[in-house]
Amino acid sequence: MSKIKLCGLMNSIDAYYANEAAPDYVGLVFDKRRHFISDERAFSIRQALDSNIPAIGVFVNEPQKHIINLVQQEVIQFVQLHGCETETYITKLKEHISCPIIKVVSVKTTEDILMMEHTKAEYIMLDHGIGGTGKTFNWKLIPAIIKPWFLAGGINLSNIEKALDYHPFCIDISSGAETDGVKNREKMIALVNKVRLYNQQMK
Numbered sequence: 001m002s003k004i005k006l007c008g009l010m011n012s013i014d015a016y017y018a019n020e021a022a023p024d025y026v027g028l029v030f031d032k033r034r035h036f037i038s039d040e041r042a043f044s045i046r047q048a049l050d051s052n053i054p055a056i057g058v059f060v061n062e063p064q065k066h067i068i069n070l071v072q073q074e075v076i077q078f079v080q081l082h083g084c085e086t087e088t089y090i091t092k093l094k095e096h097i098s099c100p101i102i103k104v105v106s107v108k109t110t111e112d113i114l115m116m117e118h119t120k121a122e123y124i125m126l127d128h129g130i131g132g133t134g135k136t137f138n139w140k141l142i143p144a145i146i147k148p149w150f151l152a153g154g155i156n157l158s159n160i161e162k163a164l165d166y167h168p169f170c171i172d173i174s175s176g177a178e179t180d181g182v183k184n185r186e187k188m189i190a191l192v193n194k195v196r197l198y199n200q201q202m203k
């Protein structure tokens with residue numbers, strides 16, 4: 001039974017679409033790239049979001065004070081580390097926050113994934129490149145993984161069933177839920193429905 005995260009919400013309208021689609025998680029990106037949002041914007045998205053949908057804060061080599069502050073203000077309920085954060089960084093962060101941490105692996109080889117299995121983070125995420133690229137990595141590289149794992153990178157309405165066949169803990173989608181770089185209500189709803197239907201058929 002896989003879950004679904006819709007990442008890169010940028011405004012309250014995206015939050016209302018998410019409330020309708022009802023994914024298991026949404027993602028808010030605090031790295032200054034395409035989906036960057038300010039803390040103030042994140043706060044207003046959190047307020048617009050259904051309280052049952054946890055928000056995952058996405059960070060790239062971020063000073064820990066910023067992450068801790070967002071967790072303490074209850075803007076985010078999970079932390080996703082999408083940069084070169086070390087185990088020392090994760091250990092230190094865990095001294096200050098108790099919410100779950102996802103460490104991302106940019107997959108080029110099976111060894112990349114196996115090495116990350118021993119992380120102190122609660123989850124790992126397998127992704128293509130720097131994140132938010134809309135491109136897939138070679139899923140045939142995925143080994144048997146003990147830690148719960150997210151599958152990300154280039155998943156969309158046409159390949160989501162194939163992605164689900166790998167039985168990740170959670171599917172993560174950003175670009176595939178957009179049209180012309182903007183979140184698309186119909187795609188968001190259709191993606192969540194596909195995951196729910198797949199899960200039903202697996203029972």
Ligand SMILES: O=C(O)c1ccccc1NCC(=O)[C@H](O)[C@H](O)COP(=O)(O)O
Pocket residue numbers: 007008027029031033034035036058059060082127130131132133134135152153154155172173174175176
């Ligand atoms: O989406 C971004 O702008 C982003 C920027 C910097 C680091 C990570 C980023 N996204 C992280 C995600 O969790 C995306 O959902 C994931 O990479 C999949 O993206 P996509 O291939 O576009 O579905």
